[in-house]
Amino acid sequence: MPILHAMQETFGYVPQDAVPLIADAMNLSRAEVHGTFTFYHDFRHEPAGRHIVKVCVAEACQAAGARVTTDKIAKALDCAYGETRPDGQVTLEPIYCLGLCACGPSAMVNGRLVGLIDDEAIDEIAAEVRS
Amino acid sequence: MSVVIYVPCDAAAVAVGADRVAKAFVDGLARRGVEGRVVRNGSRGMVWLEPLVEVVTPAGRVGYGPVKPKDVEALLDGGLLDGAGHDLRLGDVEKIPFFAKQERFTFKRVGVTDPVSLDDYLAHGGYKGLERAIAIGPADTVEEVFNSGLRGRGGAGFPTGIKWRTVAACAPGKKYVVCNADEGDSGTFADRMIMEGDPFQLIEGMTIAGVAVGADMGYVYCRSEYPHAIAAMNKAIEAARKAGYLGSRVAGSDYDFDMQVRVGAGAYVCGEETSLLESLEGRRGLVRAKPPLPAHKGLFGKPTVINNVLSLAAVPFIMSEGAKAYADVGFGRSRGTMPIQLAGNVKYGGLYEIAFGVTLGELVEDVAGGTFTGRDVRAVQVGGPLGAYFPRSLFDTPFDYEAFAKRDGLIGHGGVVIFDDTVDMAKQARFAMEFCSVESCGKCTPCRIGSTRGVEVMDRIIAGVEREKNLAILEDLSHTMKLGSLCALGGFTPYPVMSALTHFPEDFGRGSMPLAAE
Numbered sequence: 001m002p003i004l005h006a007m008q009e010t011f012g013y014v015p016q017d018a019v020p021l022i023a024d025a026m027n028l029s030r031a032e033v034h035g036t037f038t039f040y041h042d043f044r045h046e047p048a049g050r051h052i053v054k055v056c057v058a059e060a061c062q063a064a065g066a067r068v069t070t071d072k073i074a075k076a077l078d079c080a081y082g083e084t085r086p087d088g089q090v091t092l093e094p095i096y097c098l099g100l101c102a103c104g105p106s107a108m109v110n111g112r113l114v115g116l117i118d119d120e121a122i123d124e125i126a127a128e129v130r131s
Numbered sequence: 132m133s134v135v136i137y138v139p140c141d142a143a144a145v146a147v148g149a150d151r152v153a154k155a156f157v158d159g160l161a162r163r164g165v166e167g168r169v170v171r172n173g174s175r176g177m178v179w180l181e182p183l184v185e186v187v188t189p190a191g192r193v194g195y196g197p198v199k200p201k202d203v204e205a206l207l208d209g210g211l212l213d214g215a216g217h218d219l220r221l222g223d224v225e226k227i228p229f230f231a232k233q234e235r236f237t238f239k240r241v242g243v244t245d246p247v248s249l250d251d252y253l254a255h256g257g258y259k260g261l262e263r264a265i266a267i268g269p270a271d272t273v274e275e276v277f278n279s280g281l282r283g284r285g286g287a288g289f290p291t292g293i294k295w296r297t298v299a300a301c302a303p304g305k306k307y308v309v310c311n312a313d314e315g316d317s318g319t320f321a322d323r324m325i326m327e328g329d330p331f332q333l334i335e336g337m338t339i340a341g342v343a344v345g346a347d348m349g350y351v352y353c354r355s356e357y358p359h360a361i362a363a364m365n366k367a368i369e370a371a372r373k374a375g376y377l378g379s380r381v382a383g384s385d386y387d388f389d390m391q392v393r394v395g396a397g398a399y400v401c402g403e404e405t406s407l408l409e410s411l412e413g414r415r416g417l418v419r420a421k422p423p424l425p426a427h428k429g430l431f432g433k434p435t436v437i438n439n440v441l442s443l444a445a446v447p448f449i450m451s452e453g454a455k456a457y458a459d460v461g462f463g464r465s466r467g468t469m470p471i472q473l474a475g476n477v478k479y480g481g482l483y484e485i486a487f488g489v490t491l492g493e494l495v496e497d498v499a500g501g502t503f504t505g506r507d508v509r510a511v512q513v514g515g516p517l518g519a520y521f522p523r524s525l526f527d528t529p530f531d532y533e534a535f536a537k538r539d540g541l542i543g544h545g546g547v548v549i550f551d552d553t554v555d556m557a558k559q560a561r562f563a564m565e566f567c568s569v570e571s572c573g574k575c576t577p578c579r580i581g582s583t584r585g586v587e588v589m590d591r592i593i594a595g596v597e598r599e600k601n602l603a604i605l606e607d608l609s610h611t612m613k614l615g616s617l618c619a620l621g622g623f624t625p626y627p628v629m630s631a632l633t634h635f636p637e638d639f640g641r642g643s644m645p646l647a648a649e
Contacts, residue, residue: 001413005355005394032414039415039572040396042355058317059512059562063475063550064503096399096516096566098356099320100146101548102178102473102480111358115146 001036004043013044049084049091051129053077054108057094060101069105069117070094076126090129134160134167134212137185137192139242141174141327142359143320148200149182155203156184163207173328175242176482177229179503185224188214194224229479229498234460236448236468237441238484241328247366249374252331258376260450264339265384272343273299276446278454280466285311285402285439286514286543286619288465288532291446294436297426298344301434306346308337308388309411309430309437312353312360313395313402316515318546321470322440324482326353326360329444330367334390336443338381339450340436341388349390350430352407355397364392399516399570403618404437406572417574418618439544441470462488465531473499475512475548485530492526494547506551510559510635514543516566517623519630520556539630541623556635561589563627567620578621581612585628598640605632 003022007014014037023033037043055070074080077090084091100106103115109125138144138153153169160167175183183196184206193214195206202219209217224230224242244251252258264272277292298306310333314322325333337349353361368390371377379387393411395401401410405419408430429435445467449457458466465487471494473480478500491511495501501508510520519540521528528534535542550559564585571578585608591601609625616622632639 001393001396001410005396026413035415036413040398042396058566059516059559060318060474060546060548062559062562063548063554065476095356095397096570097315097317097319098142098146099314099323100143101318101320101475101546102477103143103147103181104475106146108356113142113146115143 004037004040008043011047013047016045049088051090051110052093053090053110053125053129054093054095054098055081056096056098056100056104056106058097060097061104061106064104066105069122072119072122073107073125076122077129134165135187136160136167136169137172137187138169138182139174140171140246140359140363141181141324142357143178144174144181144183145359147181147197151200152182152184152198152203155200156207159203159207165212170245172244173241173246174324174482175224175230176238176324177227177479178481179479180221183221183224186211186214188212190214191223194221194227195219196221229481229483232498233484234468234486235484236457237325237332237445237470238329238482239448240332241324244329246328246330246363247370249331249367249370249376252329256451257331257447258335258382260447261335261339261342261376261382263450264342265382265386269299269343269345272339272450275454276343276449279449279457280454280461280464281442281445281449281457282465282532283439284441284445284469284544285404286541291438291442294426294438295340295344297424298346298434298436301427303345305348305431305433306344307430307433307435308340308344308346308349308390309408309435310337310349310351310440310443311402311404311407311437312351312357312440313407314357314440314544315354315399315402316517316544316546318474318512318515318548319472319544320474321472321482321545323357323360325440325444326357327363330364331371332444332447333364333440334367334371334377336446337390338377338388339446340438340443342381342384342386344434344436346436347387347389349388350411351390351392352395352401352411353392354395361392361394368392398572399566400572400618400620403620406618407437408435415572417572420617441544460486462486462529462531463533465533469530469542469545471530471545471547473547473549476502476504476551477549478503487531488529490526491521491528491530491547492523494530495526495549499547499549502549502551504551506553508549509552509554510550510556510631512548512550512559512627513546514541515546516563517541517619517626518543518546519626520559520634521630522634525634539626539633541626556631556638557589557593560628560631560639561586561593563624564589567624571620575615575617575621577612577615578617578624581608581616581621582624584608585612585624592639595640602632602639602641
């Protein structure tokens with residue numbers, strides 16, 4: 001796992017070519033490495049967009065109005081959840097809980113945490129993604 | 132004179148602008164030529180007041196909040212450094228009712244100290260617990276934890292002392308201490324606050340566990356969604372190692388103990404202890420069948436103590452103040468305190484540590500002050516995505532493992548998520564099934580297939596297709612998942628689903644039914 005994390009940190013995703021190399025170095029089968037790689041939501045199979053927006057969709061944020069907020073964000077960014085916009089500008093992902101449950105709805109924008117998301121915050125996120 | 136200003140570094144404070152506030156203070160002090168420093172403390176747990184800034188004055192610490200970056204100049208001009216009045220002035224933070232009513236055992240230092248300063252930790256009673264554990268020896272340390280009545284704070288409520296006894300009784304050899312910091316439940320953030328606000332306490336707790344059971348290596352398995360917690364833990368571990376509190380001959384004793392942080396990768400199921408161990412070993416997070424118990428065959432097949440962050444963080448208090456001090460408070464078989472997290476649509480949200488026994492109604496109405504939307508509270512989900520939804524009629528339930536179980540609920544990790552009257556409980560039930568299907572590890576059929584079928588059945592119910600027939604299927608399916616699943620993910624998903632159906636039948640197209648007699 002630390003190797004896969006390091007790969008993703010360096011390349012932004014885990015290239016398929018890396019699987020046999022890791023298997024070789026760890027004395028594991030390719031199937032075992034592939035299994036681990038594909039089990040976890042975090043590891044990307046392809047490069048992400050220039051900006052990464054992760055929006056919390058779990059219950060506490062839902063209670064705070066996230067069902068509406070998540071739709072608004074998708075519309076503002078013109079991107080569906082789990083996808084990268086065709087121009088490669090942004091990747092939008094759902095995330096299950098950032099631990100900001102008393103200040104929801106919340107999101108992580110390029111690694112920066114945002115709580116109490118309102119329309120103004122959505123505009124700011126959209127502006128950041130345009131840059 | 133040199134001034135000290137505290138601006139929290141807690142992720143919840145950062146999410147509402149604490150970093151920018153801290154920078155504004157640094158700049159503001161520099162511009163005025165005032166000598167001073169901005170300390171990034173943990174959060175006091177009153178999230179609605181974040182960023183909550185405190186300034187040290189001769190009369191004590193004076194709080195202001197919530198402070199926005201644009202408020203900083205006016206605050207400085209208005210005499211914040213002397214604790215002067217302002218619309219945002221809160222006075223002594225510890226006198227705010229939300230704070231004053233708490234019993235802070237585990238969170239006593241969080242928000243008070245600089246989290247990554249070992250000197251601060253030592254000045255506030257840190258490492259007294261380890262000192263005593265070393266003095267009285269492993270066997271008595273295990274008994275002390277047992278006598279405190281501490282139960283697993285991850286949710287299962289298994290007595291921590293028995294776990295430790297089991298591992299201690301295994302033949303000497305390689306053993307491990309693993310800390311479960313994969314706090315995936317929505318509505319919970321206490322583990323995060325400990326790791327960000329008082330990481331040394333967790334390190335001390337794990338070290339005591341190592342001494343007690345004869346383990347010399349520990350791992351903290353932290354979820355990847357908590358980058359701030361990971362950074363704070365790594366910094367603290369480094370400082371502890373440098374000062375001789377980790378490594379060989381811990382604190383000058385004959386015991387060796389070292390530890391590392393390992394980062395998860397977004398799998399909820401890895402909060403289940405055997406799945407977590409698989410993940411630590413570098414594999415898919417598939418749940419293991421028990422027995423063997425992790426205490427006998429855990430990490431790499433060796434005897435392993437695996438405890439939640441809050442369980443381990445409670446240990447230094449128990450060791451330094453004595454088991455009795457901890458066990459003296461509580462309710463029934465739930466001894467000590469529970470750090471409860473008030474979240475969701477909540478007016479006064481945050482962390483509230485209190486002895487067991489407080490009722491759900493007190494928490495929701497009195498402490499949390501209801502919803503921030505101002506609408507009526509309709510449902511409260513306690514214990515994360517696998518916890519039951521409670522209606523107002525069950526607000527007299529005391530916070531206690533057994534009392535919640537008796538009403539087909541669980542306290543889990545102590546998360547309380549409040550919903551107002553706009554919530555559609557059928558949608559919440561569908562979400563529970565959907566969450567289970569996304570996060571299922573896939574090893575056992577009831578969870579893997581059952582959750583997918585559950586989503587389909589819920590879709591039909593919501594669409595109004597053969598409602599009664601599908602509701603019967605839903606009940607049957609829930610029963611199968613509850614009894615047939617390997618772990619709590621599949622086994623507990625029926626809790627939110629069935630509680631929603633039982634207590635809010637009108638949302639499922641069923642007429643309001645009389646509540647079952649207690």
